[in-house]
Amino acid sequence: MTVTSIASVTLVRFSPHDGDHVRTAELVECYREVFADTPWHEWLKCPQCQQYWGKKDGGVLVTTKFRHCGTPLVDFWSREQVVSDLYQEITPSASCWLALHASSVVGFCFGYAISVTDLEKKLAIRFSHKLAEDGGGVVAYQDEVGVLATFRGHKIAKAMFANRLEDFLADGLRTGIVRTREFPEPSQTFLWYTEKLGYKILARYPGDDGRVILGREFKGLKELLASS
Numbered sequence: 001m002t003v004t005s006i007a008s009v010t011l012v013r014f015s016p017h018d019g020d021h022v023r024t025a026e027l028v029e030c031y032r033e034v035f036a037d038t039p040w041h042e043w044l045k046c047p048q049c050q051q052y053w054g055k056k057d058g059g060v061l062v063t064t065k066f067r068h069c070g071t072p073l074v075d076f077w078s079r080e081q082v083v084s085d086l087y088q089e090i091t092p093s094a095s096c097w098l099a100l101h102a103s104s105v106v107g108f109c110f111g112y113a114i115s116v117t118d119l120e121k122k123l124a125i126r127f128s129h130k131l132a133e134d135g136g137g138v139v140a141y142q143d144e145v146g147v148l149a150t151f152r153g154h155k156i157a158k159a160m161f162a163n164r165l166e167d168f169l170a171d172g173l174r175t176g177i178v179r180t181r182e183f184p185e186p187s188q189t190f191l192w193y194t195e196k197l198g199y200k201i202l203a204r205y206p207g208d209d210g211r212v213i214l215g216r217e218f219k220g221l222k223e224l225l226a227s228s
């Protein structure tokens with residue numbers, strides 16, 4: 001299935017706390033599918049050695065009968081794990097937008113206000129010394145964004161990002177922080193945020209695993225989005 005225009009996609013607010021279990025289940029499937037695909041390839045893993053494979057490796061896995069280290073592979077992101085993460089991350093005060101196509105979930109974008117101190121603890125890295133303005137000690141954590149591969153390239157993520165930004169601005173938040181990946185395969189968000197939206201690298205994780213923390217003040221971002 002491919003989408004021909006963003007006109008066939010609608011954006012709706014969502015919270016798992018609202019009790020729509022069917023939509024929550026659809027979001028879980030969408031999340032698992034997004035990360036099973038490029039560039040993350042987090043589809044199946046070996047419970048023994050933790051090696052993992054993406055959807056693109058399906059052909060190879062058939063030859064090994066979906067086994068490694070003498071055991072069957074398991075889901076990289078189990079449904080239980082994703083449900084639990086969604087409940088924890090999409091708090092009632094979070095901003096969460098879903099993209100729907102023919103009423104199924106094809107994309108998601110969520111984030112929330114958090115104190116800089118708590119976010120440093122959560123992400124296990126220091127970046128506050130790099131913030132030009134600390135927004136009174138509270139920032140907008142741009143937690144996740146994802147769109148199913150067949151729906152990418154139609155500005156769906158951009159539309160959800162813009163709605164989430166409106167929510168952040170309405171809540172008086174002034175700085176956005178995101179964790180993403182610079183290498184080995186840069187996440188599209190890394191390229192988009194640094195090359196087009198003016199985000200700066202605030203911190204790199206030790207051990208050269210490619211994960212980085214990006215940030216920028218929101219001043220001027222809405223205008224930049226509208227003009228890009």
Ligand SMILES: CC(C)(COP(=O)(O)OP(=O)(O)OC[C@H]1O[C@@H](n2cnc3c(N)ncnc32)[C@H](O)[C@@H]1OP(=O)(O)O)[C@@H](O)C(=O)NCCC(=O)NCCS
Binds near residue numbers: 228
């Ligand atoms: C990242 C993702 C959500 C983007 O979804 P999408 O709907 O295809 O994105 P959009 O069409 O809205 O494009 C968003 C912007 O990315 C920009 N972009 C795309 N590829 C880019 C590149 N190689 N370099 C710089 N910017 C790029 C686009 O130019 C666009 O901005 P513009 O319209 O102002 O030009 C999607 O690729 C995805 O789900 N990836 C896997 C999940 C993921 O990596 N999430 C982030 C975790 S950190």
Ligand SMILES: [Zn+2]
Binds near residue numbers: 046047049050051
């Ligand atoms: Zn193994």
